[in-house]
Every structure is written in structure tokens, then in C-alpha cells.
Amino acid sequence: MTSNKILIRPPVEADAPHLAGIHISAWRAAYRRVMPAEYLDGLNPEAFSGGWRRNIREPRPGTFNLVAETDSGVAGFCIFGPAEDAAGSDAGDRPPSSTGQLYAINVHPDAWARGVGSALFAAAEGKLSALGYNRAFLWVEATNQRAIDFYMKRGWLDDGGTLQDTRFDPPVAERRHSREF
Numbered sequence: 001m002t003s004n005k006i007l008i009r010p011p012v013e014a015d016a017p018h019l020a021g022i023h024i025s026a027w028r029a030a031y032r033r034v035m036p037a038e039y040l041d042g043l044n045p046e047a048f049s050g051g052w053r054r055n056i057r058e059p060r061p062g063t064f065n066l067v068a069e070t071d072s073g074v075a076g077f078c079i080f081g082p083a084e085d086a087a088g089s090d091a092g093d094r095p096p097s098s099t100g101q102l103y104a105i106n107v108h109p110d111a112w113a114r115g116v117g118s119a120l121f122a123a124a125e126g127k128l129s130a131l132g133y134n135r136a137f138l139w140v141e142a143t144n145q146r147a148i149d150f151y152m153k154r155g156w157l158d159d160g161g162t163l164q165d166t167r168f169d170p171p172v173a174e175r176r177h178s179r180e181f
Contacts, residue, residue, distance in 0.1 A: 020048030076107035100133035137178035
């Protein structure tokens with residue numbers, strides 16, 4: 001996946017299998033030492049494709065999906081919108097309504113360090129700001145230094161919030177990074 005041209009656009013249903021593949025490939029590359037191999041190896045492309053089709057057809061209210069497309073095809077995606085419950089925050093309270101959240105950003109490993117993530121991230125930040133959010137946050141796996149460095153280079157700082165994502169066994173430790181717009 002080499003290209004200098006990156007198009008950021010909303011996804012269409014035909015993108016679902018590609019997005020599923022990107023999602024699974026990125027997780028396998030980033031979380032191999034964090035999540036059990038059996039879990040990562042068992043990720044089902046068909047199930048992920050079905051989830052993507054639903055998300056594209058009927059996104060949660062206020063939620064936006066964007067994809068990055070290069071000359072080689074779809075190379076990444078991001079999902080963002082209003083802040084979800086700030087479970088795990090130090091105060092334990094819900095963020096104010098002027099707070100947005102970057103729920104996910106994943107780029108196919110073949111496209112890492114080629115500007116795809118930067119283009120997606122800039123588009124998400126711009127849209128969050130245009131929607132009137134004056135602050136946003138994201139959760140990042142606590143040992144994912146590659147992602148942490150990426151966020152910090154863009155002004156998203158660790159604000160001390162922690163979370164144990166119990167959807168996984170064992171739970172995944174996450175840190176919250178946030179930024180004012």
C-alpha cells in the first residue's frame with residue numbers, strides 16, 4: 001500500500017469487507033503481546049464485515065465514520081462522535097456535552113507511517129471541532145507506545161484517566177488522552 005494520494009471520505013457498504021480486514025490486521029499487529037493469540041487469531045472477517053455494514057447503514061446518533069483511500073484501496077478508518085460515559089475517569093463523572101470522542105482509528109499495517117493515520121486523524125479533529133466540541137478524548141491501550149507517540153505528537157496528552165476494558169479476558173488496561181480545540 002504505497003501512495004502519496006490519500007482521500008478521506010465516508011464509507012459505503014462495499015467498503016465493509018475491506019474495513020473488517022483492516023480492523024483485524026491492525027489489531028493483530030498492535031495487540032499480539034497484549035491479547036491472547038487465540039482471541040486475535042479467531043477474529044472473524046465475516047462477522048466484522050457484518051458489523052461494519054450495520055455501522056455504515058445505521059451509525060449511532062451523532063457518530064461519524066471516515067475511511068482513508070489510497071491508490072491501492074481503502075487503507076484505514078476512524079470513528080468519532082459524542083463522548084460516551086467517562087467510566088474510569090478520576091472523577092467518575094460524565095464528560096460535558098461539549099466533549100467529543102475518537103472511538104477508533106485503525107490503519108492497515110502495510111500503510112503505517114505513510115500519512116494515512118495522520119490524514120484520518122486531522123479529518124476527525126476538524127470534524128469534531130466543526131461539530132462544536134471544544135474538547136475530545138480517546139482511549140489507548142496502556143502499552144501501545146506507537147499509538148501513544150502518534151497521539152502525543154498531535155497534542156493529545158495523557159490526562160490521567162484509566163480504564164480496564166473488561167470486554168476482553170484478561171481485561172485490557174487503557175489510558176485516556178485528551179485535547180482542547
